[in-house]
Amino acid sequence: MFRLISKQKILAPRLSRSYIAGQFTGQKKANGNYTVTLIEGDGIGVEISQSVKDIFAAAKAPIDFEPVDVTPLLIDGKTTLPQEAVDSVNRNLVALKGPLATPVGKGHTSMNLTLRRTFNLFANVRPCKSVVGYDTPYKNVDTVLIRENTEGEYSGIEHTIVPGVVQSIKLITQPASERVIRYAFEYAKSINKPHVRVVHKASIMKLSDGLFVSTAREVAKEYPDVKLDFELLDNTCLRLTADPDDYKNVVMVMPNLYGDILSDLSSGLIGGLGLTPSGNMGNKVSIFEAVHGSAPDIAGKGLANPTALLLSSCMMLRHMSLNTEADKIEKAVLDTIASGPENRTKDLYGSSSTQHFTEQIISRL
Template sequence: MEVAVLPGDGIGPEVTEATLAVLEAVAKRHALGLRFTSHRAGAMAYRDTGTDLSDEVFEACRRADAILLGAMGWPGIRAADGTELAPQITLRQRLGLYAGIRPIRAIPGVPLALADPRAAEIDLVILRESTEGLFYSKDRGTVTEDWAEETLRLTRPVTERLARRAFILAGQRRHRVTLVDKANVFRAFAWMRDIFTTIAADHPDVRFDAAYVDAMALDLLRRPWEYDLLPTENMFGDILSDLGAGLIGGMGFAPSADVGDEYAVFQPSHGTAPDIAGRALANPTAMILSAAMMLDWLGEAPMQEAAAELREAVDRAFAGGLRTPDIGGAHGTAEAARRVIAALGGKGS
């Protein structure tokens, strides 16, 4: 299996290097036969070459079996219209990666934001539609002297695929889907809710309900342990997944995958963290857990066994005392990777 690796900017290369070390260790244990090819993309590539995602790099990604991507973007390096460079969004749109899968799971030993002991039970997935919604308007917005306009667009094929994936994923978990929308105000979301309601009838084993996004923002603080699978529009998913990450220790613990019918990109939910870039302080956990999602997606039994072992190793490492700087500890990027590697196969850290 060939994995195209795009380390990106800021802490991206640091967490990528740590994650590749962990992947190589678990790949050796399970004889996975992974091959990694590194490619340049992102803000620094734009600064040096004039493009943040060249045609050659895109083709390499398209040919690969999976894409592992570090954080991208940098303050002061912007496109001509003033927007942030985001080749990861370009990949989602060009490869049809409509399903942004963002697990929010409490890890043993990691301090949690909520004092309620039930916070240790947090285990939900935000399923963010990743190509449409308000992000449809990327590079299409209209700005005049007197007004600015962006367009939110949802389409039936993508919405139906998102709904089906939501019910399939929930059927593999705790059998509950809660659509997050704003159907009380916007026709597009009422239309989206109708599609989910229709497809829900094909999955009688899964409980289906819906919530307005503002109410869900409140409930993610009051009782997040009650939820399982939360599909939602692109912008809502972008915001709620950051809120969810805050519940489990921060963005350093929030992995993600953007998945389509043929291709998939795996990356941490966090950004490039310019304030700590180059200081070996970045928490690689989100990237390591994104790599575990990649192994699951590749599908073969040895890959899935390795993915489960990787998640268990992360849990054992933190339960055994691993403390990265973002949660008040002193274990830097390389040390975190070393401790996860040591915890593979049930070993202590």
């Protein structure tokens, strides 16, 4: 005889608060500094990482960088990080990462995906804010997007049913949905934007996105001081490009694929990925990164724009409660961009070299 179990019991067990991302718990060394793992990255990564190091030194930020090599290893057909790099991140609890290129045609999984899985970085936080003095068709953009980082269409569950027919499975689980949604509520409170908007497509994917939506409703019961509403993905795309001002006081949270698309769309509103910071949050470990490519075509030519990595490093400093240093560096970066094209790199319609841009930031600290 089969025992019938209600769908409610399967989909909605009692929610736990254990999924809230922990605050930074690293300790200062004897010299008063924190150690941060530095993954310089590929292509222009070395140049923009050097810019960050120079500016941090000039700003007297209490950070000692520990560079690590993350050249991937293929062990039993699985992309794996070198153990020394894993140990460094786990020891320091925070890392700053430049752009990484995944080897093509060698069987390697995406390096960014490997990092997220290795350290269980379940939430990607992407703020997009207009840079005063750098004109785009959109003014006063100030959006915050939180993307579930571990599952959805990016779970990598695919197979060929018959030749010419491929099935790709979208995986949505309640625990993963809960922890990223709960993080969104906590983050909304911390930045004084007590309004969470769940972006979904439950009108079509009634079970998968429906689970994400129903989990948000359950989590919201614990946050009566935070407003919750819902919006279909296509509506969000339309409204965000029509008038991003409608999203100034909202923290958006969504499954993986939607977050990947909307975060880049939001970056486009402010001038591109070269101006956009990003943080990947886990229960214990956090990795802050520039999300643009490694641009091997300009590597070593002194043309790279370090802004995205610099702004990501400011997110990192705030995560470490080093707000004074973060504010000082961020202001110097934004003031330099606003000062004119002679101090901006080519991708920002300027004529500056990476070194000159860095020197201008240091002069404004």
